[in-house]
Amino acid sequence: MTNISAPGLGSEPGRHRVGARFTSPLGDERAGAWADKLWSAARAADEYAALDVVAGALDAGLDAETVLLEVIGAVQHKVGIEWAANRMSVADEHAATAISDRAVAALPVQRPHAFVGKVTVACVDKEWHALPARLLAETLRLRGWRVGYLGAQVPTAHLISQVHRTGADAVCLSAALSTRLPVAHAAITAVQAVGTPVMVGGLAFGADGRYARLLGADAWAPEARAAADRLSAGSLPRPRPPHQALDDLPHLADQEYTMVSQSSRSLVRETFRRLEEHLPAMAAYDDDQRERTAEDIAHIVDFLAAALYVDDPGLFTDFLTWTGDILTARGVPARSLLPGLNLLEEQLRDFPRTRRLLDAGRTALAARP
Structure with a gap:
């Protein structure tokens, strides 16, 4: 298994990469061209080039909001996509995010005569x-x-x-x-x-x-x-x-979310221990591989708890299928997640909602190509 924590896309704009160029949801090809230039600067970890791109886009007539959302935001969205596809390392992703943050700081903001709120x-x-x-x-x-x-x-x-x-x-x-x-x-x-x-x-x-x-x-x-x-x-x-x-979530009365979230550390430790017993290959893992495997189990438990909180199997299955894609891009079979799910169910057999979520997770992974 490999580390599956993700960089945040959050509220960043729905800008898409088509072919070799960025395209703007507002149809502004100028913004797409400047986003291409900023992407090149981010991939090169060149802060000075990034600042030149921001200045150039403003000088070319793009307004500051367009540069913010259609250039800088678009590049950061692409960073997340490239990380997920294993075309950027964690270090590359962090460097590119830092450049995006610096580019935001370079945008001019004029003080209004009166604030709207x-x-x-x-x-x-x-x-x-x-x-x-x-x-x-x-x-x-x-x-x-x-x-x-x-x-x-x-x-x-x-x-x-x-x-x-x-x-x-x-x-x-x-x-x-x-x-x-x-x-x-x-x-x-x-x-x-x-x-x-x-x-x-x-x-x-x-x-x-x-x-x-x-x-x-x-x-x-x-x-x-x-x-x-x-x-x-x-x-x-x-x-x-x-x-x-x-009042919002009456299903929490069954206490399953509370019990799983409060026992998350012990669940991770015990699942890791049982994995070592079931998978002899783990004996050859180095310290980094062991740490990443523990992190993966912790992510699974955390998303399981979140799905219990909102009572939505889709939250858990979406996470597992996304994780399967991440692992596959890194040369790790998605089915490597299944033993961990089985071992978690052994420990949580007295929790019916939790078992249903784990069953849904296994079914989602089995349906993958």
């Missing part, structure tokens, strides 16, 4: 993929909002303190990984409890926003431009009165 933008606690949230924050600044951008991994208590201090009209929360849904739910509920509406975005909430609705967010947007448009269209709905997680 105040908004706080943050990643939920434990979410380290910060660039999607920053793309939104900068888009809102360009449109005249006073933005409090808090970055990655913001503990809910600190988020609430910031909302109290600034009197934000709305809070925008970003999460890229579905494993962050439980803490996202806590953050949504806490912000709403102080009377502030919450908009969420990022891949964690589903491509269609299904988990945003399930967790009671006041609004959802698929990407930065749509989020900015929604805020510009008018105030978000008044948040619901304070409520508990069980």
Whole structure:
């Protein structure tokens, strides 16, 4: 097995790579050409060339929002695709992301004569993929909002303190990984409890926003431009009165999510131990391979817990099939995931919802070509 953690795509724009060139969803071929140049700079880890691209695109007449979303955001989206296909290493991905972040900082933002409103933008606690949230924050600044951008991994208590201090009209929360849904739910509920509406975005909430609705967010947007448009269209709905997680998710009453999440470390350790007994080849693993295998098991347990939280087998099966693609691209058979699922079920035989999720996972993997 190999490491399966993913770089975040979050709320980054749906820009696509066709053939040898980027194409813009707005049909602006100029943006596509500049995205190609920025991609070359990112692949070369050349920060100076990247800054020259940003300056050149602005000088050529592209507005700052187009450069932000249709050039920089497009390149970062491509970074995620290339990493998943094993055409970029983790180090390459980190270097390219750092260049994207530096390119964002190079964009000019003029102070408006009057702000249209105040908004706080943050990643939920434990979410380290910060660039999607920053793309939104900068888009809102360009449109005249006073933005409090808090970055990655913001503990809910600190988020609430910031909302109290600034009197934000709305809070925008970003999460890229579905494993962050439980803490996202806590953050949504806490912000709403102080009377502030919450908009969420990022891949964690589903491509269609299904988990945003399930967790009671006041609004959802698929990407930065749509989020900015929604805020510009008018105030978000008044948040619901304070409520508990069980009000939104009554299935949590069976305690399966709580038991699995609280025992996750012991589940990972025991599954790893049993894998060593079942797979003699692991005796030849070096320290790096053993560490990555443990990380893979931990990811499986984390996504299993997240699927229990929202009671959606699709969350777990989508993760497993995506992971199978990642492993296949790295020369590891997708079926290598099956022994771990079987060993987890042995330990969780008293949890019916959990067993159904594991069965769905095995079925999804068996259906792969």
